[in-house]
Amino acid sequence: MSTATGEHRGSAVAESGTGSLSATGATGAVRRSRRRWYVRLRRDRTLLIMCLPALVLLGVFGYAPMLGLVMAFQDYDLYDGILHSPWVGLANFQQLFTDPGFLHAFLNTLMLFSVQLVLFFPVPIALAILLDSLLSRRLRALVQAVVTLPHFFSFVLVVTIFNQVFGGAGVLDTYLRSHGVTSPFDFMTDPGTFKFLVTSQLIWKEAGWSMIVYLAALAAISPSLHEAAAVDGAGYWRRLRHITLPGLKGITVLLLILNLGYALTFGFEQMLIQLTAVGPGAAQVITTFSYENGIVAGNYSYGAAAGLFLGVTSVILILAANKVAHLFGEDGLYRK
Amino acid sequence: MTRRGFLTTTAGAAGAVAAAPLLAACGSGGAPAKTGAVSTSLLERILPKYKASSLVKPDYPSIAGSSPAYLSYPTNLVRTVTGIPGSGGSYSAITPLWGTIPSANNPFDQAVNSALGATVSVAPANGNNYATILPQLFSGNKLPDWIQVPTFWAPPLNFGQAAEDRLADLTPYLAGSKINQYPNLAAIFSDGWQAGIWDDKLYGFPSYTAGFNVGYQLYYRADILDSLGVGTPNVTSINDLWDLAQQVNDPKGKRWAMGDIFGYLFQPYNYASWMLDDKGNLITMYESDGIIEAMNWMAKAIKAGFVHPDQVAGNYGNGITEFYSGQMVIVSDGMGAWNAADAQKGQASNKKYTRASFDFFTASGSGTPQIPLEAATAWTSYLNKSLTAKQIEECLRIANYLAAPFGSYEYNLLNYGVEGVDYTAGSAGPQLTSNGTKYAGSSVSTYNFLVSPNNATYNAGYPQVTKACATWGQRNAKSGYQPLFYELNVTVPNSLSSANAFTPFTQTDNIMYEVARGRASIADYQSTLATWKRDGGNKLKSFYEGVLAQQKKLGTA
Numbered sequence: 001m002s003t004a005t006g007e008h009r010g011s012a013v014a015e016s017g018t019g020s021l022s023a024t025g026a027t028g029a030v031r032r033s034r035r036r037w038y039v040r041l042r043r044d045r046t047l048l049i050m051c052l053p054a055l056v057l058l059g060v061f062g063y064a065p066m067l068g069l070v071m072a073f074q075d076y077d078l079y080d081g082i083l084h085s086p087w088v089g090l091a092n093f094q095q096l097f098t099d100p101g102f103l104h105a106f107l108n109t110l111m112l113f114s115v116q117l118v119l120f121f122p123v124p125i126a127l128a129i130l131l132d133s134l135l136s137r138r139l140r141a142l143v144q145a146v147v148t149l150p151h152f153f154s155f156v157l158v159v160t161i162f163n164q165v166f167g168g169a170g171v172l173d174t175y176l177r178s179h180g181v182t183s184p185f186d187f188m189t190d191p192g193t194f195k196f197l198v199t200s201q202l203i204w205k206e207a208g209w210s211m212i213v214y215l216a217a218l219a220a221i222s223p224s225l226h227e228a229a230a231v232d233g234a235g236y237w238r239r240l241r242h243i244t245l246p247g248l249k250g251i252t253v254l255l256l257i258l259n260l261g262y263a264l265t266f267g268f269e270q271m272l273i274q275l276t277a278v279g280p281g282a283a284q285v286i287t288t289f290s291y292e293n294g295i296v297a298g299n300y301s302y303g304a305a306a307g308l309f310l311g312v313t314s315v316i317l318i319l320a321a322n323k324v325a326h327l328f329g330e331d332g333l334y335r336k
Numbered sequence: 337m338t339r340r341g342f343l344t345t346t347a348g349a350a351g352a353v354a355a356a357p358l359l360a361a362c363g364s365g366g367a368p369a370k371t372g373a374v375s376t377s378l379l380e381r382i383l384p385k386y387k388a389s390s391l392v393k394p395d396y397p398s399i400a401g402s403s404p405a406y407l408s409y410p411t412n413l414v415r416t417v418t419g420i421p422g423s424g425g426s427y428s429a430i431t432p433l434w435g436t437i438p439s440a441n442n443p444f445d446q447a448v449n450s451a452l453g454a455t456v457s458v459a460p461a462n463g464n465n466y467a468t469i470l471p472q473l474f475s476g477n478k479l480p481d482w483i484q485v486p487t488f489w490a491p492p493l494n495f496g497q498a499a500e501d502r503l504a505d506l507t508p509y510l511a512g513s514k515i516n517q518y519p520n521l522a523a524i525f526s527d528g529w530q531a532g533i534w535d536d537k538l539y540g541f542p543s544y545t546a547g548f549n550v551g552y553q554l555y556y557r558a559d560i561l562d563s564l565g566v567g568t569p570n571v572t573s574i575n576d577l578w579d580l581a582q583q584v585n586d587p588k589g590k591r592w593a594m595g596d597i598f599g600y601l602f603q604p605y606n607y608a609s610w611m612l613d614d615k616g617n618l619i620t621m622y623e624s625d626g627i628i629e630a631m632n633w634m635a636k637a638i639k640a641g642f643v644h645p646d647q648v649a650g651n652y653g654n655g656i657t658e659f660y661s662g663q664m665v666i667v668s669d670g671m672g673a674w675n676a677a678d679a680q681k682g683q684a685s686n687k688k689y690t691r692a693s694f695d696f697f698t699a700s701g702s703g704t705p706q707i708p709l710e711a712a713t714a715w716t717s718y719l720n721k722s723l724t725a726k727q728i729e730e731c732l733r734i735a736n737y738l739a740a741p742f743g744s745y746e747y748n749l750l751n752y753g754v755e756g757v758d759y760t761a762g763s764a765g766p767q768l769t770s771n772g773t774k775y776a777g778s779s780v781s782t783y784n785f786l787v788s789p790n791n792a793t794y795n796a797g798y799p800q801v802t803k804a805c806a807t808w809g810q811r812n813a814k815s816g817y818q819p820l821f822y823e824l825n826v827t828v829p830n831s832l833s834s835a836n837a838f839t840p841f842t843q844t845d846n847i848m849y850e851v852a853r854g855r856a857s858i859a860d861y862q863s864t865l866a867t868w869k870r871d872g873g874n875k876l877k878s879f880y881e882g883v884l885a886q887q888k889k890l891g892t893a
Binding site: 075077078079081163167168169173174177178183186188189191275276277279280281283284292293295296297298299302 | 467468471474475491492493494497501641644645646648649650651663830833834837839844845849850853855856
């Protein structure tokens with residue numbers, strides 16, 4: 001920013017030709033900064049070129065499609081396209097905020113996310129600490145492979161497996177029925193326990209994968225710290241509290257913030273698959289709401305409005321969480 | 337009465353059977369915009385002239401529109417097309433497919449294209465998300481030369497406008513007696529062609545046209561009822577159905593009486609998409625008393641534990657496997673479910689597997705059973721507007737080839753492929769080889785979704801399936817009636833498209849589904865209905881009242 005302003009000033013000075021001493025000084029500084037910028041560019045060119053494909057990818061698939069969000073302010077028609085569809089201002093948003101279906105989806109999203117955050121977030125940390133304490137490398141590798149594997153399953157498969165075990169015609173209920181329980185509890189269709197169902201699916205699928213980051217952080221803690229503490233007479237819990245957990249604090253805060261960014265977009269597939277099983281009362285979230293109203297019903301503008309609301313709220317959530325992290329002296333997403 | 341005679345008396349127009357009570361009603365309001373409603377005389381001019389063609393005498397002739405059925409396959413196939421229809425053109429096509437997508441330019445495609453004298457490259461797309469790719473193809477103007485657009489997926493595309501902007505008008509080529517140069521196309525029922533009329537012009541080719549077409553029928557496992565000593569059930573009321581369900585339900589033995597049969601209940605409770613209430617006012621089925629009773633009955637059945645848990649959970653994907661394995665005894669399904677492939681798959685799971693269907697009944701058990709007919713076809717394909725007149729004419733000749741009827745050489749090629757490669761000819765008729773099962777038309781619909789002749793029932797190797805299915809059709813077709821706006825492609829104004837999607841009632845987690853599962857009450861249903869009416873539903877109704885008035889004026893209602 002300062003460079004841009006400086007450049008502007010510099011060129012203005014050059015054009016007007018007044019050439020006061022201070023102005024000349026500013027021009028010199030700009031030249032130096034330009035030179036430094038060029039030197040840095042030359043120095044880092046290999047790295048920058050390596051970044052290029054990722055930037056192009058982000059631009060083409062991340063930012064360019066965002067232009068389509070203007071349809072949230074239109075009454076979009078398939079054949080008129082974005083260029084010729086009529087503008088309606090904030091009408092879609094007005095309808096959105098008075099739609100009880102949307103408000104329900106919004107609150108439900110927050111509720112499901114909170115439950116998942118509280119119940120899911122500590123699991124990978126605990127798992128990582130537990131695994132780290134295993135002495136046998138072989139056993140550790142085996143356990144890690146087993147708990148990481150479900151990450152590669154799609155939610156379709158995860159839900160199917162859960163259904164085979166806990167569903168009304170699943171292993172558990174069939175067993176209970178053959179042992180005299182006439183109408184066993186159907187875990188898969190009960191709206192009341194749905195939040196715990198989706199959390200347990202998430203834990204089963206993702207806890208192992210999320211654990212890897214924590215394992216890396218644990219590996220970064222110098223063993224000499226543990227040794228020194230042990231020599232000084234610190235027991236396991238004491239070392240956990242004063243060495244291990246503080247060593248994980250930075251990464252935990254970072255992941256927590258990133259998680260908040262996903263707060264409103266999480267679990268689209270997981271919810272969509274199970275929406276019919278428990279009903280929209282329990283499983284409708286903003287993403288499924290946007291999909292059903294936008295894509296399925298063909299009301300693209302309304303769906304886009306819900307999507308835009310979701311995007312903006314997510315950014316605000318991330319920035320707010322980052323700010324809080326900085327207030328507590330943590331790095332957050334970036335170092336201040 | 338011949339088929340043609342039948343058509344003339346109904347004039348292919350909307351609501352002929354339901355017309356008597358309609359005359360008392362007089363809708364008002366609503367813009368008389370482009371609706372697709374055309375006058376009887378105009379309709380006569382637009383519609384291709386029907387000319388029956390029957391190569392083989394059916395074992396079970398058509399009664400009241402039921403499909404003719406054949407127990408054996410004709411041995412001397414007749415060529416209905418002389419010469420090669422194509423002139424070397426090359427056309428791209430997209431059709432939906434529910435199943436494994438065959439490889440492109442496979443031996444079957446090559447044989448068909450060589451017979452056509454043109455290259456029609458059909459690229460089948462996954463039927464499960466076909467509805468979501470159609471808007472992209474239409475809005476991006478990336479349509480192929482030939483595309484299948486099922487009418488039930490047309491509304492979100494605002495199809496009246498789509499047709500005018502993007503699709504070729506076939507009226508100048510096929511209207512009236514112009515179709516005579518394409519005799520196989522002329523032999524398709526006029527009702528089938530009517531499905532392709534948008535805003536007074538003919539755009540679409542029909543596939544799988546049937547004179548008697550209903551959305552759902554109620555099937556059961558005859559072999560299971562036999563083994564339980566029930567025999568052939570005599571269900572003449574909804575209470576009979578309840579009693580039967582009670583008799584066969586055994587969750588402990590992993591056998592549930594039924595699947596989610598809510599989709600079928602419109603038949604006994606007698607409601608149709610648009611109908612007239614007792615006072616003669618136009619209402620949607622969602623406002624009918626019948627639908628409330630149907631929801632209550634379904635809720636009661638689920639609560640009683642009659643319904644398979646997977647169906648209660650909305651996991652319909654395994655439904656057919658659960659029917660085959662005997663975990664469900666009674667299911668509702670479309671007419672297409674009853675065929676040789678079904679018998680083959682079912683018997684692979686259980687040798688005694690036998691599918692049968694209940695005759696239509698009334699909820700109370702008194703009165704004559706009725707069922708609103710579906711349009712003669714929901715499968716309509718269209719040509720791209722960018723094709724030249726010469727290309728369109730070539731496509732029409734190709735279409736004429738594709739529409740060759742049962743008993744013809746062309747029909748045999750399109751459905752069973754090449755003898756020795758795709759099928760073997762035996763005493764029981766053509767048996768598909770593994771190659772044929774992968775590619776040929778009777779197993780994988782590709783060309784058949786561009787155009788195909790009127791439905792004929794024939795099941796190679798399974799004459800007993802044909803017999804059961806055909807006699808059911810002959811007994812039940814008389815119950816069909818043409819509901820309001822039958823066969824009418826209504827183009828709804830943009831502002832009403834949201835209400836016209838009936839979102840609260842048509843999605844998989846819709847309010848009726850919730851009521852049936854006890855998660856919502858009838859009061860919740862009423863309030864959802866009231867919200868829908870407030871948010872455009874009432875305007876939509878006024879619009880349809882306008883259409884009805886217009887139809888009356890034109891003499892088609």
